[in-house]
Amino acid sequence: xxxxxxxxxxxxxxxxxxxxxxxxxxxxxxxxxxxxxxxxxxxxxxxxxxxxxxxxxxxxxxxxxxxxxxxxxxxxxxxxxxxxxxxxxxxxxxxxxxxxxxxxxxxxxxxxxxxxxxxxxxxxxxxxxxxxxxxxxxxxxxxxxxxxxxxxxxxxxxxxxxxxxxxxxxxxxxxxxxxxxxxxxxxxxxxxxxxxxxxxxxxxxxxxxxxxxxxxxxxxxxxxxxxxxxx
Ligand code: URA
Numbered sequence: 001x002x003x004x005x006x007x008x009x010x011x012x013x014x015x016x017x018x019x020x021x022x023x024x025x026x027x028x029x030x031x032x033x034x035x036x037x038x039x040x041x042x043x044x045x046x047x048x049x050x051x052x053x054x055x056x057x058x059x060x061x062x063x064x065x066x067x068x069x070x071x072x073x074x075x076x077x078x079x080x081x082x083x084x085x086x087x088x089x090x091x092x093x094x095x096x097x098x099x100x101x102x103x104x105x106x107x108x109x110x111x112x113x114x115x116x117x118x119x120x121x122x123x124x125x126x127x128x129x130x131x132x133x134x135x136x137x138x139x140x141x142x143x144x145x146x147x148x149x150x151x152x153x154x155x156x157x158x159x160x161x162x163x164x165x166x167x168x169x170x171x172x173x174x175x176x177x178x179x180x181x182x183x184x185x186x187x188x189x190x191x192x193x194x195x196x197x198x199x200x201x202x203x204x205x206x207x208x209x210x211x212x213x214x215x216x217x218x219x220x221x222x223x224x225x226x227x228x229x230x231x
Contacts, residue, residue, distance in 0.1 A: 003029065004037025006047065010054050026050050044113065060090050061116065061226045063207065064108045067215035072099030072108065082108055085216050097121055098129075098180060098204065106131075106201035107209040110218070119229045120204065126161070126178045127229075130203035131185055136195040138170045143192050151191045153181065160188065174202075205229065 007018045007027070018037055025033045028048040029041065041047065044059035064082055066072075071079045074095060079102065083091060090112060097109040097117035111117050119125055143165055150159040164176040175185060186196045202209055206228050213219060 001041055002037065003027070003034065003039040003041050003047075006041055006055075007037070007049065012049070021049060042115070058090060059116075060088060060094060060110075060112045061221040062086065062088065062094070062110045062218045063210065063213070063221055063225075064110060064218040065209060065213040065215050066100055066105055066108045068103050068105050071102050072096055082110070086110065086218055088218075100201060101183065101186075101199070104199040104201065105215065106199075107204055107207070108201075109204060109207070109221075116226070116229055121180065123179055127205040128203070129177050129180060129201060131175045131177070132168070132200045132202055133173050133175055133185060133189070133196055134198045135171045135173075135189060136197055137193075139165075139167060139173055139194065140192065143173075143194075146192055147175070147188060151188050153187065156181065160184065163188070171197075 004015065004018050004022075007021070008015070012018050012021065021027050022035050022037055025035065026049055027034050029039060030046050043055070044057055045055065046053070047055045064085060066082055066085075069080070070085065071081045073081045074083050075081060082096065083094065086094060088094065093112040094110045095112070095114075095117065097111055097120040100106065100108055109117070109120055120127055144167070147160075147163040147165045150162060152159050160181065161178045163178070166174040168174055175188075177184060181187070185199055189196050207221075207225055210219060
């Protein structure tokens with residue numbers, strides 16, 4: 001939204017009055033004087049006019065090291081959820097930017113900014129997700145080629161996008177997906193006759209799980225990390 005339109009909507013009576021406030025340097029946007037009504041703002045932009053704060057909604061962006069046993073949901077009558085692990089004062093407003101199964105561990109992103117989380121999760125953005133997987137049986141030599149050409153999921157009637165599999169051991173691999181279908185990693189291994197024993201997400205796009213973050217702990221994202229998913 002444009003700043004001048006926001007000001008009119010918030011009770012400043014005319015475009016002339018908006019122009020006057022701007023030219024008299026009475027409008028402060030994110031703590032700096034703003035003189036252009038064309039400035040783009042959103043619901044997280046801090047706006048002050050004549051000393052009165054019209055809007056000051058904090059945007060929250062967190063990375064969580066999810067432990068096993070927590071549901072990727074905001075509330076649940078039976079199981080603890082990832083939100084239960086968050087100590088932030090605005091935790092009631094927070095939602096997940098992409099889920100992990102209850103038994104899976106690793107990187108989960110949380111925010112109260114719906115536009116940002118959409119960019120992380122929207123299928124057309126094709127944000128890469130990197131998983132470390134251990135399996136019950138040895139991973140066969142053909143698996144990488146099969147995953148690269150895609151696997152047909154009858155339930156959704158689609159073929160998965162090419163995925164990259166890097167073998168790390170006989171029963172251990174790093175898998176990079178460019179989409180996030182329901183139980184996708186487990187179903188892909190199931191399709192080649194194997195079974196996932198553990199699944200850990202290391203990375204979402206360019207964002208890597210902080211090695212110093214113990215399971216169950218979250219930290220705020222840095223501005224450069226938030227900007228990875230801005231236009
Ligand atoms: N694929 C799965 O099967 N489980 C996850 O938690 C994430 C991707």
